[in-house]
Amino acid sequence: MAILQLHRKHSLGGALVLLLQLSWLQLPSQGYYTQDKYFINCGSGSNFTDTITDTESHKVYVGEPNHVASFSSSSKEERSESAVPSPLYQTARIFGRESWYKFNIDTKGTYLVRLHFFSFSSPSNLVSARFNVSVPGFWLLQNFNATNGSINNSALVKEFFIHITSPSFKITFRPLPSSFAFVNAIELFLLPLHLIDDQVSRFNYSFNNPAISPYSGGLYSRVLETKHRLNVGGQTTNDSLLRKWIPDDTYLAYPGNANNASPYNDIRYRVNDDSYGPNANRFTAPPIVYGTAKVTKNISASTEDYKLLNITWRLPVEKNVDHLLRLHFCDFFSLQNDLTFFNLSIYDNYVRTVNNDRTAVSSVLPAPYYYDFVVHSDCSGHMNISITPDASDYVHKAFLNGLEIMKLIESSNSVPPDPEPKHRSRFLLLGSVVGGLVLIVVVALGFLWRLKLRKVKPVExxxxxxxxxxxxxxxxxxxxxxxxxxxxxxxxxxxxxxxxxxxxxxxxxxxxxxxxxxxxxxxxxxxxxxxxxxxxxxxxxxxxxxxxxxxxxxxxxxxxxxxxxxxxxxxxxxxxxxxxxxxxYLEKGTLRDHLYNTNSQSLSWKQRLEICIGAARGLHYLHKGAAGGIIHRDVKSTNILLDVNLVAKVADFGLSKSGPLDSQPYVTTGVKGTFGYLDPEYFRLQQLTEKSDVYSFGVVLLEVLCARAVIDPSLPREQINLADWGMHCKNTGILQEIVDPSIKGQIDQSSLRKFSETVQKCLQEDGSDRPTMGDVLWDLEYALQLQMGANAIPREPHEDNSSSATESLQLPNVRRLPSLSTLGEADDSSVRCDESDCAEASVFSELKILDAR
Known part of the structure; x- marks a missing residue:
């Protein structure tokens, strides 16, 4: 088993060396001093200093060999072969087996753990790594794939709050079968007292009877994972604990109802750093967060419009899981105390009136304070938080300064325990040997007894x-x-x-x-x-x-x-x-689960484009990147699965065929596939090519656009087959009429035009007239750029392109495709045709994941 341990020297000399190397983090409070702190530059022998200019703080990530790290031969270092957003992500530690970092803990308390992941370009192909990460009793990450962020190809940073009471602490990396694990940097340090308190209230909103009750078990028995940290009404900032706060604008449900308050620069904390309760101290949130806010728009006190003028934030969260919600308030609007009242709601259920009871909050304005609630998320995948002016408020104003959401991770018995220590007494060792000998004798006797039984009893x-x-x-x-x-x-x-x-x-x-x-x-x-x-x-x-x-x-x-x-x-x-x-395991199920006949939340047009692009990349890799080339032969929306981040993955390769050789443009084979998606040329000639997958993918694109079944016998005859009907609508200029109503208002017309023409090219009757998957991928990425409003400057197509992807947006009409609706059953019933035989084939690859909750 691979062992990766970081240990601290307890000798005076070792302590001095460690002190110099770590360059203790400078924090503004004299009452708070981190006694256990590790910043590790994984896979590197050099130190890296990260300066946080807006907090006048810095942290030094220490290179591993600098007297604090020792490694076994089972791990290795990896270095980036391309540009990275920070020198911290230039290197990584790679684990081929179960491995861990071990930390000595001098002080019991709540610790912040940050794990940094950046999938840079390297021989190991970090983006393919899949692994679990655990700490004693808890899974921090499961089936984890470290995908870089979409903003400036940024690193993925996972942040956890963990209450530690043992003298040592392990973070264990467990690669999944046939894969590996990696990490670029690790942070672990003690947090100020009462930053996260054990006792908190739970908000229950079931059966329209909301209530607040104590949260059983306490927070210290859980691990908290940061999901959102918003500087409401403000800009991106870092605080003295090196936490990152980001703007809230993208999460507003009704942006027109809110204004950004003018920044207030004289925030004064009314309690010391060791206090807890509703009053905030300087570690709860920084002054720049309490000095900005979102505020409801001013309205006349003589109207009742304040009841409708609420501000609602809609934030993505995991479904049906407990979350800690922390709301930050600071009233720098009122001239005196008890003037502003407003109502707080979660999932449209009233929680409390903010500022209604100021006995627990400092009466000296402006006074920063906060409320904590444990809230169980519903099945929508979002959490809605609203503030609404109250009728008794003198100025009909509601505000919010900051918002945090943390997922509560429950302990798990499936986390493997740490191995037993190797240093045992001779007595225990002797006892183990004797016990082992006794066990061997018992097993041998049992084996002989079973042999005897076999002579008189049947094997079964x-x-x-x-x-x-x-x-x-x-x-x-x-x-x-x-x-x-x-x-x-x-x-x-x-x-x-x-x-x-x-x-x-x-x-x-x-x-x-x-x-x-x-x-x-x-x-x-x-x-x-x-x-x-x-x-x-x-x-x-x-x-x-x-x-x-x-x-x-x-x-x-x-x-x-x-x-x-x-x-x-x-x-x-x-x-x-x-x-x-x-x-x-892919949590979000199939693509079709999110398109029609489902209770799943509807996908936005941008999300649909990104899913189509992901699936196209997978098929493009099959055709050109896999050895010899592979034709999928059963591309459909139920064979495109989605992970928790809606990343698309092509599935079900039971009907796949090795691609044709250069000397032979096709593979002669019996027809197999799914009605509605089946390439008419392949069905007619029994000659399978990569363009057969392109045709099927074109049907999927149309399905994504229209959100209806590819074969629907309940419709008029001319509309039964989606491919036929979609091309008819495209050619007659009425395609807009069959677009999914839930996304009609979202689609940029240039993006729709490019997308529909891509569909049209895929559904050409002759395979030679269809684009390659490389062309399709390029066109879909271009459609996404048009949707995002970017300067979509045409770029060179993929090397394997066989047709121009930068042609005019208006393409000639294609020939009407022959209807396949008469060939078999309706809907996506996976009816497969083998040569002259059309029947429902009960084959292994036919399985469809219906609901991967």
Whole structure:
């Protein structure tokens, strides 16, 4: 096991060296001094000083070899091969196995932990890393992929608040199978007393009967992860604890209702730094946050419009999870106390009247104060916070100065415990040896006894594993063999093989409650492996024997390729004629889940473009980046999955074929695919090319634009097939009429024109007239630039482009595509045609994840 430990010297000389190297962080309070502080420049032998000019503070990230770090041979250093936003992200520490950083803790208290990730260009391809990060008892990150931020290709910084009471503390990095972990920098330091208090109130808003009650268990028994920290009405700033506050404007639901208050520069804290309660001290939030605000617009006191004039912030959060909401207030508007009253609401439920009870808050204005509430997020994926002027307010004004949201992470029994210490007494060592010998004797006797039983009992009654079936579980999973049969599949990656017993444990014995998707060939289960990784377990109907070629194809394809926009194969199981594939778990389910016939939140036009671009990148990699080229052959919206950040990943490679050779422009093969998406040229000639995927992807683009099924028999005959109907609307100039109404008002007309012409090119009847996936990718990125209002200067197409992507925005009409609506069933029923035979094929790759919650 890889070991990466950072330790502090307790000798006087070591302490002096450490003191000089860390250059203790300069904080403004004489009453607060960080006794445990680590800033680590991971993978580097040099120190880096990061100066925060707006706080007059700095922090020195210490190079690892400077007397505080020792490494085993299982980790390595990596250096960027391209420009990075900061020298801190020039290097990284890479972990091929489970590894950890260990810190000595001198003072009990709440610590801030920051992990820095920047996927720079390097031989290891950091963007492909997938791993978990844990601390004792808690998963900080699971199935984590460190994708750089969209703003200036920025680093991803994860921030946690952890209450530590032990003398040492470990942060453990656990690479997922066939992957690795990395980190660019780590921060850990003690926070001021009572910055996060253990006791807090919970706001309950169920059944229209909101109430405030004590939060059971306290915050110290949880880990808090920062999700949002807003300087309401202000600009980006850093505070004395090096926390970053950003503007709130992008989260306003009704921007027209709010004004930015004129900055106030004489904020005075009315309590000392050790106080807690509603009054803020200088560490709660900086003066620049309390000195700015969003304020409701001025209205006449004689009207009732103040009831409608609220300010609402709508912030993305994880669904159905507890969050700590901290709201910052400072009244520098009123001339005297008790003049301003307004109502605070969460999810449109009244919480309290702000300033109604000033007995606990300083009566000297302006007085900074804050309120904390634990709020359980609903299933919308957002949290709504509103302030509304109150009828009793003299000036009908409401305001907010700052807002923080932190996710509460619960402890987990699935976090592996730390290994036992190696230094044991001789007595314990002797006892272990004796105990081991006794165990060996017992096992040997048991083995001999079982051999005796086998002589008189049938095998099928003697080798069952004593694991009971959970109610509602699969009938095939009643019990499983202790010993597995050999793999019936030759030439596949045996390193990815996962024992059936582990998958049974991961899915609660394939219990019905774990099902997240169904198909003609079996179910998809949500599971948790022993290392804590969330997975999707795709299991065939036991004993059916169908879909074996697709099962083997998917393993062969996915074990050889890895790309951010292709779903990752974690492993497989083929014991006892089982056919089970284990994938990374993608929280947001399929693309179609978010388009129609669903309760999921509708996607914005920008989000849809970004998802289409991601899927196009994955397909482009399959066609040109994978060895020999791969044709997917079943591109559709249910085979495009979305992770928690709505990053698209192409899935389901059971029907994939190796691409044609240069001497042969196509692959002759029986027709397989899904009606509505199927390339008419491929169906007619049985000649498969990369352009068949392009056609299917064009149908997906149309589906994204219109948010309707590709085959819908309930519609008039001419509208049943979406590809036919969409091209008819495009050619007759009425495409706008079939655009999804939920996004009509969002789409820039230039972006829509470029997008629709891309669809039109993809759906050409002759494959030779269609663009490559590289062309499609370029056009979609251009459509996104048009939507964002950027100066979309045409750039060189991808190297593999075979047609111009910078042609005029007006393209000639294409020939009407023959209708496929008569070929088979309606909707996306995954009807597959094999040569002359059209039937519903119960094959392994047919499974669709219906709801990956």
């Amino acid at each position: 009654n003697s080798d069952w594993l004593p694991i009971p079936v959970a109610a509602g579980g699969s009938s095939h999973s009643k019990l499983i063999y202790l010993t597995s049969q050999g793999s019936p599949l030759p030439n596949i990656n045996l390193e990815l093989k996962i024992p059936l017993i582990e998958l049974q444990s991961a899915t609660k014995n394939f219990h019905a409650s774990q099902i997240i998707g169904k198909g003609g060939f079996g179910n998809v289960y949500k599971g948790v492996l022993r290392n804590g990784m969330l997975v999707a377990v795709k299991r065939s109907q036991p004993g059916s024997g169908q879909g074996l070629p697709e099962f083997q194809t998917e393993i062969m394809v996915l074990s050889k390729i890895r790309h951010r926009h292709l779903v990752s194969l974690i492993g497989y199981c083929d014991e006892r004629s089982e056919m089970i594939l284990v994938y990374e």
